[in-house]
Amino acid sequence: MRLHLRNLQTAALAALLLAPPAFDAARAEPGDVGPNTNPTYVKECGSCHFPYQPAFLPARSWQKIMGSLKEHFGENAEVKLADRDNMLAYLAGAAADSAANGRSRTLMSRLPTADTPMRVTDILLVGGIHGGFLDPKFKGIPALKSLADCAACHPRALDGRFGPRNYTVTDESFRVLKGGYGLR
Amino acid sequence: MTRPLLLAFLLCVATLARADVVAPLLKSYEAAGASKFSAKDAEAAWVQPHLDAKTGESRKCSSCHTEDLRRVGKHATTGKAIDPLAPSANPKRLTDAEHVEKWFTRNCKWTYGRDCSAQEKGNFLLYIQSK
Numbered sequence: 001m002r003l004h005l006r007n008l009q010t011a012a013l014a015a016l017l018l019a020p021p022a023f024d025a026a027r028a029e030p031g032d033v034g035p036n037t038n039p040t041y042v043k044e045c046g047s048c049h050f051p052y053q054p055a056f057l058p059a060r061s062w063q064k065i066m067g068s069l070k071e072h073f074g075e076n077a078e079v080k081l082a083d084r085d086n087m088l089a090y091l092a093g094a095a096a097d098s099a100a101n102g103r104s105r106t107l108m109s110r111l112p113t114a115d116t117p118m119r120v121t122d123i124l125l126v127g128g129i130h131g132g133f134l135d136p137k138f139k140g141i142p143a144l145k146s147l148a149d150c151a152a153c154h155p156r157a158l159d160g161r162f163g164p165r166n167y168t169v170t171d172e173s174f175r176v177l178k179g180g181y182g183l184r
Numbered sequence: 185m186t187r188p189l190l191l192a193f194l195l196c197v198a199t200l201a202r203a204d205v206v207a208p209l210l211k212s213y214e215a216a217g218a219s220k221f222s223a224k225d226a227e228a229a230w231v232q233p234h235l236d237a238k239t240g241e242s243r244k245c246s247s248c249h250t251e252d253l254r255r256v257g258k259h260a261t262t263g264k265a266i267d268p269l270a271p272s273a274n275p276k277r278l279t280d281a282e283h284v285e286k287w288f289t290r291n292c293k294w295t296y297g298r299d300c301s302a303q304e305k306g307n308f309l310l311y312i313q314s315k
Contacts, residue, residue: 048259048261048262048264049259049262049264050262050264073261074238074239074261075261075290075294076289076290076293076294077290078289078290148261148262148263149262149263149264152263
């Protein structure tokens with residue numbers, strides 16, 4: 001069968017019209033971690049820090065974190081047992097090792113199986129991309145002292161969108177160096 | 185005619201409902217031996233520094249909540265914004281007893297390395313309620 005341009009155009013148009021909306025603000029990019037879907041997790045854990053999406057860490061990391069809430073990075077973060085079980089089921093169930101999005105797959109592909117990172121920023125890939133940004137030897141010291149607050153630079157962090165067009169930085173030096181680093 | 189009356193009634197209930205969270209909490213503290221709660225004592229305690237045994241850092245309530253309860257606070261470690269404690273700036277405050285007790289437990293342990301006494305909690309409640 002000969003492929004006519006008109007047929008292709010019709011097919012493309014049909015695909016566009018029939019396809020689900022591509023720019024739904026709340027829906028995750030197919031390649032990214034997406035928004036949180038457990039309100040208890042967002043309320044309890046998001047009260048002190050950014051509620052890191054489960055797709056950022058493997059299930060074994062979430063098990064370790066939720067099993068040591070009494071000593072959570074120097075603070076007591078204990079919650080009711082029922083809430084803890086509920087949140088752990090959510091986190092482990094949607095963790096990076098079982099997530100289907102591109103971001104999780106990339107993170108997991110670079111994570112040694114012996115590693116159980118306790119922080120999203122401990123993941124080599126994440127820390128590596130941002131590492132220079134916190135290096136005091138850079139021209140201009142960044143205002144942030146840690147990478148913990150994703151939403152400080154990623155305006156769509158809660159939507160789970162961390163891609164190249166979804167960050168903004170107020171640090172002059174980073175803006176100047178961005179081109180040189182080839183970071184899109 | 186009945187609509188404004190109904191509205192007025194509901195408003196009264198709403199205000200009473202908020203007071204009802206603090207009142208039974210104070211009662212439970214009194215049952216534990218506390219008495220004559222003082223917002224003034226709490227105000228002084230708010231900015232009293234305590235040395236954390238493990239890290240050696242100086243901690244106080246105002247480290248996260250600032251000295252002005254109407255202002256937005258900031259988590260001392262993560263930098264995350266904390267909504268104002270003053271009910272005048274944040275009407276959700278002091279409306280959930282479980283929430284109050286949970287954060288007393290966590291924050292007293294962080295600041296003092298121990299639970300707050302019933303007296304201390306009662307003082308803090310009066311102080312926050314007055315802002």
